[in-house]
Amino acid sequence: MMTCHSFICSNNNNHYYHYHQNFYSVAFGRRATSMAATTPTPVVFRSELKPVEQDLRTALNFPSSPRQRDLVFIVNPQGANGRTGKEWKKLLPFLRSRLGNDYNICESFTSGPRHAIDVTREAIREGADAVIAVGGDGTIYEVVNGFFWDGKPVASDNKEHLKPTALGVIPLGTGSDFARTFGWKNDPYAAVDRLAKGMRSRVDVGVITGNCGQQNYFINVADIHLSAKAGFYASKYKKFGNLCYVIGALQAFMSHYNQDFRIKVNEGEWEFCPQVTALCVGNAKFFGGGMKIAPNADPRSGSLSVVILQHFKWYDFIFNLHKIYNGTHLKVKNVSSRSVHSIEVEDISGRGGVYIQSDGEHLGFLPRKICVLPGAIEMIC
16 A cells, blocks of 8 residues: 655745645745845756647647646756755745646755655546646656556546646755756756746656566666766765766776676667676666766657677776767767667576666566556656
């Protein structure tokens, strides 16, 4: 049985609606401060995709009922060494002024691993119009997994709620790699404006299946072997910001061996894939704090982009690091790329212990099967 978690909603009259017994009490009563004093310096990413414009009221089939719609903001207050929680407090007055007249602004602070998954499922079942991940790629990963349960999309229990719950993102994490594919500013105020404008489109989701049938969903990048091990180590050094990825990679290289894999693409025949350094499956383009590992990936394409690095030594990685960051590494020797709908990966080297992660979350070890779910989630973008 799923544990119930609460989120607190407020409308423009500052009244609160409690869906369940509150486990976390939050006050909204602060006055808005000057944007010049609170707006962080934005980091602008070049847009990689063209958004699909659609009015939010039309997309959500705005009802004639006076009941306001719910936007559920799931916040990781410890994200980016506590910066996420601080920025969220600064953002609230602006968010309420921008959205509070049309929506119930609901918030839930995560208290540990997988908490965001449970809150997302509860919000969808309660009929929320959108669930917004506030934090980094790890928070987005958990929210995306909350859109699914037992291999199927979670549905609303409200029969009058005809439109699906949408995914929204306010990037405030260490890496915010998923945001880069869309060219979003690393600016929460711009993210709120994006939510208010309501441009929406369907995006693909990847699903990773293990031997025992367990499933994990990802919206950004899944990766195997060196890069996954580096991500595992990097998670221990988040206090150093984006430098954690460099530290993680150096530590991973100290115990790294290229290993022989076999892969099966689109349910075809098994292929021998020797001396693999890293295998990355991109639904979007970036990982590791800005590395453009899958430059051909497009989360609206209905397919995944597989990039394989083979026979790399530590110095090959160092010499080509700048190419990985700017996305020109596909021209490097021993780097290959292909578009797939599914791929199975097994380690046949006999060494074992090959790491796999998705969206920066460690998932264990090979073997795994990875498939695309085209247009699985509607996203506000």
